[in-house]
């Protein structure tokens with residue numbers, strides 16, 4: 001009986017798993033060691049039964065992280081900050097070059113290929129989830145130049 005009560009308390013103490021995201025392929029394209037801004041890409045899949053809104057990302061490795069969306073306007077690639085990334089129940093959203101992405105400002109130290117960085121997501125309901133992004137070789141076919149926008 002005592003064991004049962006302990007187990008019950010443990011369950012009550014756990015956060016609800018109903019709205020969690022499955023994060024895949026979280027990666028940071030490698031950048032020069034002096035780069036003040038890095039990008040991150042990943043796929044977010046909502047495996048729960050509730051819609052999820054990610055309203056913020058943060059990381060112990062960066063001073064601040066913004067969620068951005070790139071789009072073509074009059075033939076010019078522009079990007080703007082978005083307030084949230086909304087993923088309906090069962091849906092999957094890709095953060096990828098030319099679309100949604102994270103911009104991570106002022107790294108506390110240079111990152112090398114293969115390094116992993118902790119990223120924390122905050123949902124609109126206040127819940128948080130953390131994930132890890134790995135530094136990978138930059139893909140050459142999509143050169144996403146951020147220098148004109150900031």
Ligand SMILES: [Cu+2]
Pocket residue numbers: 068069079101102103146
């Ligand atoms: Cu951006």
